[in-house]
Amino acid sequence: MTDQDFTEAAPNPIETDYTLGQDNVAGTLGRIGFDVHNPVFAISGISVVAFVFYTLALPGQSAALFDTLFAFVTGSFDWFFLAVANIFVLFALALIVSPWGRIRLGGPEARPDFTYAGWFAMLFAAGMGIGLMFYGVSEPMSHFSSSLAGPTLDENGLRTDWAPLSGAAGDPQAAARLGMAATIFHWALHPWAIYAVVALALALFSYNKGLPLTIRSAFHPILGDRVWGWPGHVIDILAVFATLFGLATSLGFGATQANAGLNELFGLPVGPTTEVLLISGITAIALVSVVRGLDAGVKVLSEINMGLAALLFLFVLLVGPTLALLSGVVEALGAYLVYLPALSNPVGREDTNFVQGWTAFYWAWWISWSPFVGMFIARVSRGRTVREFLISVLLIPSFVCVLWMSIFGGTALHQVIADGYTAAQEADLPVQLFRMLDVLPLAQLTSLIGIVLVVVFFVTSSDSGSLVIDTITAGGKVDAPVPQRVFWASFEGAVAIVLLLGGGLQALQSMVISTGLPFALVLLALCWAIVAGLRSEAAAEREAAAA
Numbered sequence: 001m002t003d004q005d006f007t008e009a010a011p012n013p014i015e016t017d018y019t020l021g022q023d024n025v026a027g028t029l030g031r032i033g034f035d036v037h038n039p040v041f042a043i044s045g046i047s048v049v050a051f052v053f054y055t056l057a058l059p060g061q062s063a064a065l066f067d068t069l070f071a072f073v074t075g076s077f078d079w080f081f082l083a084v085a086n087i088f089v090l091f092a093l094a095l096i097v098s099p100w101g102r103i104r105l106g107g108p109e110a111r112p113d114f115t116y117a118g119w120f121a122m123l124f125a126a127g128m129g130i131g132l133m134f135y136g137v138s139e140p141m142s143h144f145s146s147s148l149a150g151p152t153l154d155e156n157g158l159r160t161d162w163a164p165l166s167g168a169a170g171d172p173q174a175a176a177r178l179g180m181a182a183t184i185f186h187w188a189l190h191p192w193a194i195y196a197v198v199a200l201a202l203a204l205f206s207y208n209k210g211l212p213l214t215i216r217s218a219f220h221p222i223l224g225d226r227v228w229g230w231p232g233h234v235i236d237i238l239a240v241f242a243t244l245f246g247l248a249t250s251l252g253f254g255a256t257q258a259n260a261g262l263n264e265l266f267g268l269p270v271g272p273t274t275e276v277l278l279i280s281g282i283t284a285i286a287l288v289s290v291v292r293g294l295d296a297g298v299k300v301l302s303e304i305n306m307g308l309a310a311l312l313f314l315f316v317l318l319v320g321p322t323l324a325l326l327s328g329v330v331e332a333l334g335a336y337l338v339y340l341p342a343l344s345n346p347v348g349r350e351d352t353n354f355v356q357g358w359t360a361f362y363w364a365w366w367i368s369w370s371p372f373v374g375m376f377i378a379r380v381s382r383g384r385t386v387r388e389f390l391i392s393v394l395l396i397p398s399f400v401c402v403l404w405m406s407i408f409g410g411t412a413l414h415q416v417i418a419d420g421y422t423a424a425q426e427a428d429l430p431v432q433l434f435r436m437l438d439v440l441p442l443a444q445l446t447s448l449i450g451i452v453l454v455v456v457f458f459v460t461s462s463d464s465g466s467l468v469i470d471t472i473t474a475g476g477k478v479d480a481p482v483p484q485r486v487f488w489a490s491f492e493g494a495v496a497i498v499l500l501l502g503g504g505l506q507a508l509q510s511m512v513i514s515t516g517l518p519f520a521l522v523l524l525a526l527c528w529a530i531v532a533g534l535r536s537e538a539a540a541e542r543e544a545a546a547a
Helices: 003-007 022-030 039-057 059-097 116-127 130-149 163-168 172-187 189-208 215-228 230-266 272-292 294-319 322-344 352-379 386-417 429-438 443-473 482-501 504-546
Strands: none
Touching (some): 039 230, 130 429, 172 189, 172 352, 172 386, 230 272, 230 352, 230 504, 272 443, 294 386, 352 504, 386 429, 443 482, 482 504
């Protein structure tokens, strides 16, 4: 396929009216402030509404379904999630060293919209989220405890620890080192390679080929003009579902942690009622941010959150065991590189429960988040070369995640190993961050900052996520009417609520891994499409140079 084949497409072919009553649907929705020209919005919206009502009407049946889905997908496809994540890392590394790495996003004359400092700051913002707050202490502590205890089995006789961790039984230093290696594995190169594939595809086909900013556009080399019909609709609908349930999972984790923190500080009851009220209240704040717009809403909140996160990070680093933490970052990175082959191996694993409950879930979660994070990265990366783009997207956010996990997790591990303080180790996952902060100075203040961070991450994720979903369902428009974003922000909160009520965190994990599975196939196809797009771009540049 040549570059001419791409440019012959209409500027936004998705805006064409379709049969099956689409004209009537668009007209009806238009009267209430919506701008809908394709079936993606209608099908996605109706499906989400039906899902919410089903889960509320039949909570027992839906909870059993969520459990079955999680067990089936992780039990049958854990090897697949590990394999495809490895493919994305290798694919990104191959593009970095390939001649295509010099191709510029936006064309040869394009120049970056942001300085390196501003661009890196936005990549940093994309790398931060509720997940880092929830797992920053709890994941290193979980792996540490498993390795220190030695091999453990669940009720089905499956190993719950990562197999090499059992070699550290009874050795706290080795257990801490291996626990940090497993944690970094879940937060560094692999997730950011997943995001990079989606972001590169969106940037390439939007900026270089002039196609709408939707996932379907990247499939033009494979599907041709059929991408503007039902094959493209299916791709975008899958992207909507993946993003929606990925966001709902993060919002659910955020609600449980905020509830735990408020209980620590103010004695607020812990339970579904409080979590529902929290999600409802924070979603209402997100709606205000949606109405205020991108610059006055998301941008302001993101800047506040980045400042608070930086302050909390520096505080923990400086009042904690600073030298031990800094050396621990280097040690953790070294352990990660040593154990990376074993951690990423999809074949013959003995640690079945660890692979399914941790790694497969994480990779499905990152895949579900990829349209959200990928679109954000694409929108701020015009003018970068492919090589510059991939190196930065893989390394900058990965290093931020490594630093965060090493400092917060390292502080908690030092408290256990050096001080004998085991409260954080013995606490439930949502509470472990606050137990770690309890023994540092200004514990009340830092815990309050932690809760505020979770809440604001919640708001910015909901607001930004509704923008991304709205862009997909509006055919690539970035300026669709506010009522559409209000609709999606409202139902993101509703989905998180019904999943928590219908089975708690297990239900959230079940839905994200179930939607992540089919979207993983979409990402594999994206790799092929990226190669076709880069090949045509290189050919066009050669022709221009020859002329």
